[in-house]
Amino acid sequence: MNKTSTSEDNSLIPSETWRLKAGAFVIRAAHQLWGKRNEDIIAWIFEHGFKNSFVKDHLFGINRRFVSRPAKNWGIDNLGEKKINLEPGITIPYIKDKNLLKVFIYSHEGSETGKVSIIEGSSTAPVILSNNNKACTVAENLIQGYLLFQENGEKTDVLIFDYRLKSLDEYTKTVLKQYDHLYIPESEASELNSYFKNMRDFFPEAHYIKNK
Numbered sequence: 001m002n003k004t005s006t007s008e009d010n011s012l013i014p015s016e017t018w019r020l021k022a023g024a025f026v027i028r029a030a031h032q033l034w035g036k037r038n039e040d041i042i043a044w045i046f047e048h049g050f051k052n053s054f055v056k057d058h059l060f061g062i063n064r065r066f067v068s069r070p071a072k073n074w075g076i077d078n079l080g081e082k083k084i085n086l087e088p089g090i091t092i093p094y095i096k097d098k099n100l101l102k103v104f105i106y107s108h109e110g111s112e113t114g115k116v117s118i119i120e121g122s123s124t125a126p127v128i129l130s131n132n133n134k135a136c137t138v139a140e141n142l143i144q145g146y147l148l149f150q151e152n153g154e155k156t157d158v159l160i161f162d163y164r165l166k167s168l169d170e171y172t173k174t175v176l177k178q179y180d181h182l183y184i185p186e187s188e189a190s191e192l193n194s195y196f197k198n199m200r201d202f203f204p205e206a207h208y209i210k211n212k
Helices: 006-012 016-033 039-047 052-057 142-152 170-176 190-202
Strands: 061-063 067-070 083-086 089-096 099-107 115-118 127-129 135-139 157-160 181-185 207-209
Touching (some): 016 089
Parallel strands (some): 135 157
Antiparallel strands (some): 089 099, 127 157
Protein backbone atom coordinates (compact mmCIF):
# COMPACT_ATOMS: atom_id res chain seq x y z
CA MET A 1 0.00 0.00 0.00
CA ASN A 2 1.42 3.35 -1.00
CA LYS A 3 0.65 6.04 1.53
CA THR A 4 0.38 9.72 0.66
CA SER A 5 3.91 11.07 0.36
CA THR A 6 5.37 13.65 2.74
CA SER A 7 5.63 16.19 -0.07
CA GLU A 8 1.87 16.08 -0.47
CA ASP A 9 1.49 16.86 3.24
CA ASN A 10 3.68 19.97 3.26
CA SER A 11 0.75 22.39 3.16
CA LEU A 12 -0.53 20.81 6.37
CA ILE A 13 2.72 21.23 8.31
CA PRO A 14 2.75 24.14 10.79
CA SER A 15 5.33 26.88 10.42
CA GLU A 16 8.90 26.31 11.58
CA THR A 17 8.45 28.89 14.34
CA TRP A 18 5.38 27.10 15.67
CA ARG A 19 7.14 23.73 15.55
CA LEU A 20 10.10 25.11 17.49
CA LYS A 21 7.91 26.71 20.17
CA ALA A 22 5.53 23.77 20.42
CA GLY A 23 8.44 21.33 20.37
CA ALA A 24 10.09 23.06 23.31
CA PHE A 25 6.77 22.95 25.19
CA VAL A 26 6.37 19.22 24.44
CA ILE A 27 9.91 18.33 25.54
CA ARG A 28 9.60 20.36 28.72
CA ALA A 29 6.26 18.71 29.54
CA ALA A 30 7.68 15.23 28.86
CA HIS A 31 10.56 15.87 31.27
CA GLN A 32 8.21 17.26 33.91
CA LEU A 33 5.97 14.19 33.81
CA TRP A 34 8.69 12.08 35.40
CA GLY A 35 9.59 14.70 37.99
CA LYS A 36 8.40 15.03 41.55
CA ARG A 37 4.77 15.50 42.61
CA ASN A 38 3.32 13.89 39.48
CA GLU A 39 2.54 10.51 41.00
CA ASP A 40 -1.20 11.11 40.57
CA ILE A 41 -0.89 11.78 36.83
CA ILE A 42 1.46 8.84 36.26
CA ALA A 43 -0.89 6.57 38.22
CA TRP A 44 -3.86 7.72 36.08
CA ILE A 45 -1.93 7.03 32.86
CA PHE A 46 -0.94 3.51 33.91
CA GLU A 47 -4.34 2.69 35.44
CA HIS A 48 -5.90 3.44 32.05
CA GLY A 49 -3.71 0.88 30.35
CA PHE A 50 -0.76 2.79 28.96
CA LYS A 51 2.67 1.20 29.15
CA ASN A 52 5.79 2.97 30.34
CA SER A 53 7.68 2.49 27.06
CA PHE A 54 4.73 3.70 24.93
CA VAL A 55 4.28 6.85 27.02
CA LYS A 56 7.97 7.68 26.70
CA ASP A 57 8.19 6.82 22.99
CA HIS A 58 5.24 9.11 22.21
CA LEU A 59 6.51 11.92 24.45
CA PHE A 60 3.48 12.17 26.73
CA GLY A 61 3.97 14.94 29.25
CA ILE A 62 2.27 17.15 31.81
CA ASN A 63 1.47 20.85 31.85
CA ARG A 64 0.58 21.65 35.44
CA ARG A 65 -0.71 25.21 35.13
CA PHE A 66 -2.54 27.41 32.66
CA VAL A 67 -0.27 29.72 30.70
CA SER A 68 -0.79 31.90 27.64
CA ARG A 69 1.69 33.08 25.03
CA PRO A 70 1.42 35.75 22.30
CA ALA A 71 0.29 34.00 19.12
CA LYS A 72 2.67 36.04 16.97
CA ASN A 73 5.61 34.69 18.98
CA TRP A 74 4.55 31.22 17.84
CA GLY A 75 4.52 32.24 14.19
CA ILE A 76 0.75 32.76 13.99
CA ASP A 77 0.20 36.13 12.36
CA ASN A 78 -3.52 35.98 11.66
CA LEU A 79 -4.59 36.25 15.30
CA GLY A 80 -3.31 39.77 15.88
CA GLU A 81 -2.65 40.39 19.57
CA LYS A 82 -4.46 37.27 20.70
CA LYS A 83 -2.68 34.68 22.79
CA ILE A 84 -2.28 30.91 22.64
CA ASN A 85 -3.72 29.17 25.67
CA LEU A 86 -1.82 26.24 27.10
CA GLU A 87 -4.29 24.44 29.33
CA PRO A 88 -3.26 22.25 32.28
CA GLY A 89 -3.34 18.54 31.54
CA ILE A 90 -1.56 15.62 29.91
CA THR A 91 0.24 16.73 26.75
CA ILE A 92 0.18 14.37 23.77
CA PRO A 93 2.04 15.42 20.62
CA TYR A 94 1.34 14.05 17.16
CA ILE A 95 4.57 13.64 15.20
CA LYS A 96 4.68 12.40 11.62
CA ASP A 97 7.82 11.96 9.51
CA LYS A 98 9.77 13.82 12.24
CA ASN A 99 7.46 16.83 11.96
CA LEU A 100 5.46 17.97 14.99
CA LEU A 101 1.96 18.49 13.58
CA LYS A 102 -0.33 18.80 16.59
CA VAL A 103 -0.25 19.07 20.34
CA PHE A 104 -3.21 17.83 22.36
CA ILE A 105 -3.78 18.63 26.01
CA TYR A 106 -6.00 16.14 27.80
CA SER A 107 -7.61 16.92 31.13
CA HIS A 108 -9.26 13.97 32.88
CA GLU A 109 -10.61 16.06 35.75
CA GLY A 110 -14.26 17.08 36.01
CA SER A 111 -15.48 14.80 33.23
CA GLU A 112 -16.01 11.09 32.83
CA THR A 113 -14.60 11.12 29.30
CA GLY A 114 -12.11 13.94 29.78
CA LYS A 115 -11.65 17.19 27.92
CA VAL A 116 -9.31 17.62 24.97
CA SER A 117 -7.91 20.90 23.69
CA ILE A 118 -5.66 21.36 20.66
CA ILE A 119 -3.00 24.05 20.79
CA GLU A 120 -3.73 26.88 18.37
CA GLY A 121 -1.64 26.62 15.21
CA SER A 122 -1.69 22.81 15.14
CA SER A 123 -2.10 21.20 11.74
CA THR A 124 -5.55 20.43 10.36
CA ALA A 125 -4.22 17.09 9.07
CA PRO A 126 -5.96 14.02 10.47
CA VAL A 127 -4.19 12.11 13.21
CA ILE A 128 -3.25 8.76 11.74
CA LEU A 129 -1.00 6.64 13.93
CA SER A 130 0.71 4.38 11.46
CA ASN A 131 2.94 1.36 11.11
CA ASN A 132 2.10 1.11 7.39
CA ASN A 133 -0.56 -1.52 7.98
CA LYS A 134 -3.12 -2.50 5.36
CA ALA A 135 -5.98 -1.80 7.74
CA CYS A 136 -7.08 1.36 9.56
CA THR A 137 -9.42 1.61 12.55
CA VAL A 138 -11.24 4.83 13.41
CA ALA A 139 -11.17 5.76 17.10
CA GLU A 140 -13.78 7.96 18.73
CA ASN A 141 -11.42 9.88 20.99
CA LEU A 142 -7.80 10.63 21.75
CA ILE A 143 -7.18 8.24 24.63
CA GLN A 144 -9.02 5.37 22.94
CA GLY A 145 -7.00 5.94 19.77
CA TYR A 146 -3.59 5.87 21.43
CA LEU A 147 -4.51 2.82 23.52
CA LEU A 148 -5.73 1.04 20.40
CA PHE A 149 -2.49 1.79 18.62
CA GLN A 150 -0.44 0.64 21.62
CA GLU A 151 -2.21 -2.72 21.72
CA ASN A 152 -2.89 -3.34 18.00
CA GLY A 153 -0.46 -1.12 16.14
CA GLU A 154 1.17 -4.10 14.44
CA LYS A 155 -2.16 -5.01 12.84
CA THR A 156 -3.96 -1.74 12.21
CA ASP A 157 -3.24 1.94 11.81
CA VAL A 158 -5.50 4.26 13.80
CA LEU A 159 -7.35 7.40 12.74
CA ILE A 160 -8.35 9.56 15.70
CA PHE A 161 -11.57 11.52 15.32
CA ASP A 162 -11.03 15.30 15.26
CA TYR A 163 -13.84 16.96 17.21
CA ARG A 164 -13.35 20.18 15.20
CA LEU A 165 -14.60 18.46 12.03
CA LYS A 166 -18.29 17.97 11.27
CA SER A 167 -17.77 16.07 8.04
CA LEU A 168 -15.09 14.07 6.30
CA ASP A 169 -12.56 16.35 4.60
CA GLU A 170 -11.05 15.60 1.20
CA TYR A 171 -7.52 14.96 2.51
CA THR A 172 -8.75 12.33 4.97
CA LYS A 173 -10.78 10.67 2.23
CA THR A 174 -7.67 10.45 0.06
CA VAL A 175 -5.63 8.89 2.84
CA LEU A 176 -8.29 6.37 3.87
CA LYS A 177 -8.83 5.23 0.28
CA GLN A 178 -5.36 3.72 0.36
CA TYR A 179 -6.24 1.12 3.00
CA ASP A 180 -7.44 -2.36 2.10
CA HIS A 181 -9.64 -2.54 5.19
CA LEU A 182 -11.34 0.26 7.11
CA TYR A 183 -13.05 -0.25 10.48
CA ILE A 184 -15.56 2.41 11.57
CA PRO A 185 -17.29 2.47 14.97
CA GLU A 186 -21.04 2.62 15.32
CA SER A 187 -21.14 5.43 17.82
CA GLU A 188 -24.04 6.56 19.97
CA ALA A 189 -22.31 9.87 20.76
CA SER A 190 -24.35 12.67 19.19
CA GLU A 191 -21.34 14.83 18.34
CA LEU A 192 -19.91 12.00 16.23
CA ASN A 193 -23.03 11.06 14.32
CA SER A 194 -22.64 13.37 11.32
CA TYR A 195 -18.91 12.66 11.01
CA PHE A 196 -19.26 8.88 11.05
CA LYS A 197 -22.37 8.90 8.89
CA ASN A 198 -20.44 10.91 6.32
CA MET A 199 -17.61 8.41 6.57
CA ARG A 200 -19.90 5.41 6.21
CA ASP A 201 -21.62 6.99 3.18
CA PHE A 202 -18.28 7.53 1.49
CA PHE A 203 -16.91 4.09 2.39
CA PRO A 204 -19.88 1.71 2.10
CA GLU A 205 -17.53 -1.27 1.95
CA ALA A 206 -16.06 -0.51 5.39
CA HIS A 207 -16.41 -2.85 8.35
CA TYR A 208 -18.48 -1.60 11.29
CA ILE A 209 -17.58 -2.24 14.89
CA LYS A 210 -19.65 -1.80 18.02
CA ASN A 211 -17.81 -0.31 20.96
CA LYS A 212 -18.33 -2.05 24.27
